[in-house]
Amino acid sequence: MGLNQIGASILTALLVGLWMRGAARGVFLLAFSALALFWFQPAIPLRSFDFWIPSLSIFLVVIVWFITSTAGAWKSRQNIIGLAVIIGIVALVDLTRYIFPDPTLTSTTPPRLIVVIGFFALATFAIAASTVLSRRFAFTLILVIILLVAILLILKSPNLSLQLSVFFRSLTNRPLDTASALDLRWLGFSYISFRLIHVLRDKQTGRLPELSLPEFATYVVFFPSLSAGPIDRAERFAGDLRAEFRLTQDETLLAGQRIVVGLFKKFVIADTLALVALNDSLAAQVHTPGWMWFHLYAYAFQIYFDFSGYTDIAIGVARLVGVKLPENFTSPYTKPNLAQFWNSWHITLTQWIRAYFFNPFNRWIRGYKSLPAWTMLLAGQLATMLIIGLWHGVTINFIFWGAWHGLGLFLQNRWSDFAKARIAVTNPRIQTALHIGGVLLTFHFVALGWVFFALSAPALSFEVLMKLFGIH
């Protein structure tokens, strides 16, 4: 999100918070969120894809709602209004093709109306089919989750993305030699897919309350948290939407404070650090350990301020419309061990992975009674962190990054158990020294892990690691 889009989001949120009450607030938030999906979508060099990708996001949202809602729920007035708003927004974005001479809400000209009507017809057919299928919910659930994971896998895998881009280019007679993995940038899909999987799984386990279409769709594509999270829980989000809300002076100031802090973190600190942060070019150009550490520290703080800055902005903007998004960062670099770091870094992702992967995986592996406890723990930590790594990108370097943290968590757990039983420190000064030592050790462990995250290739990453310790 650029400054223009953030500015428009703040202004819209302020207007909604000040003047929209009751159901109107929900409907307007849905409309603006759907519109933002198109507007925030980055430009794509494939014709009209910046229209089709947000349309597909909306389609996935609607189809999952039909699958998870009770039969006939769509006939209620609230849901019909929601459906009308969604269709209206997609149609409105498409109609800009005929209203304005240049692309307005999308980067390229949207497709012809007849094509979009065809899309609506297909979507209606798919939704009808899914409602029939959803009678066999477990099967449908697996089908949709596989679809979501497959899309995620393609988008996160540079090679698959490139192949798909080549395929689309060959269909549309575009030059193949300029195809790039970045051609298929799908705004917010990492978050959209995880929110959808969450509601599907919670529906299956009976934990998901009945949500209206406006509540459900707004939850999945809520404009402040569209591009960088956090990943809220549907029932909590819907609770905020249902509550009566009136923007007060105190709320405005708190939200404003959060937004200003976020803007400062992102656009002043992070963007400044980005100029000196570790990257592929620097990895080859820097030869002294001291300067290599400098660039690595710059990267470590850049990624934190960038991500937590966006989160602050999202939380602040959401607060203006009465939605209290969950925290995503709680001073992660001040934590004395890796487990605490992961409890304070991208918190909502960690909680999601814990709920929908780590806990089920642990329950499954404990079935193998013959395995020693430490192997179960190692497998659980490693698998979880590998999933988190792959969520960022399907590359060898993200696998190394995930494995680095998985092993780190395992070793920290073992050491913790060992030390707890044998070392008792009562002297407060030693406790403070140990705490500080823990913070420094944890920060440096995390920073060394960022080498894999920041660079594109394992060989370059290992070269940098060696340079950091003066071995080259």
Place this chain on the structure above:
Amino acid sequence: MDDRPWLVHRRLTDSMNSQTPVRLLPLLLKATLLFVLLNFAFILLDGFSLGKLTLYNNIFPGRERFPFGENQRGYNLSLFDLDAMFASHVLVGSPKADDEFRVLLIGDSSVWGTLLTPEQNLAGQLNSQYISACGKTVHAYNLGYPYISLLQELMILDEALRYQPDLVVWLTTLESFPQDKQLAAPLVANSPERVKELITKYQLPLDPNDPALNHPTVWDQTLIGRRKEIADLIRLQLYGAMWASTGVDQFYPESYEPAQLDYEKDNEFHGIKPAETLQGKLSFEILDAGMNAASVPTILVNEPILISNGVNSDIRYNFFYPRWAFDEYRATLAEHAAAQGYLYVDLWDLVPMTEFTNSGVHLTPFGESMLAEKVGASIQNFCK
């Protein structure tokens, strides 16, 4: 009631149940007023050059040449602030040793060293020769700056004279001389006060109110008006870290478009036809101002140019020069230098065509070494 400001956040958090309606208008008015006052208060800084605030030569080593370029991969940027350019230069942070023979190299991009590393450009090659002059060790400083204009070079020379040079070597070429080029250099056009000072100091026949000069309005002096300048200064300091850690100060592309060798049948030079003459159309008075700028001796060098053998090379030497114009310029410059008693070296045809890179004046490392050998010899001979 506790009014400590750092407790505001806690008080706000504690009073979340407050239902005070928002009064946005007074808040916005106060914020706007504060912003406007702060913005215009910045005008009071007029006269204080922000460019002098620098991390170079203390936290980071000074640059071997002036900052220039707009490619982030070169960790460099172009400024319109001569103070900031000098503040980042190694010359400013180098106390002159007793045995140092300080040589300042003035010129255009060929001296600055487009496509060349600091070791490969003229200053780097002269320093690697470890030559001596007047019983002292020669240390050359690169004060070249891309864009060809004598007035820009005079501006840099005038500022550089305060750093105790023993000798100035001024490399120049015909393209620096046309009168219409003098105020067009971006650094010159955006330094109206300096130009005014130079006009007065050296009695130059230029108009200080020439529309080519960008005189700042009141708005330009406010915080908002100077935002780019401030952002550039911050960026320059950050690139100091990159300069210190990588030694890279220019983006070196893997390939570049070589200098043009074939030309149209065009024999005009800046609109001047062969039947006319260059007399009265070149800024010799600016050259004279620089040559007589101080009591520091100066060697004037007519720098090497590409002499093409391509299509229509019987009409043109290169992209810049028709043969008649350059020949006339050489003759006039030699005559002028002799009349004024200047130390003058004409190296126009020193470097073969193959040793030029992407322009008729940019040399390869080998071409630069040929030039360095000749210039080095001139420096060594200076005291003899």
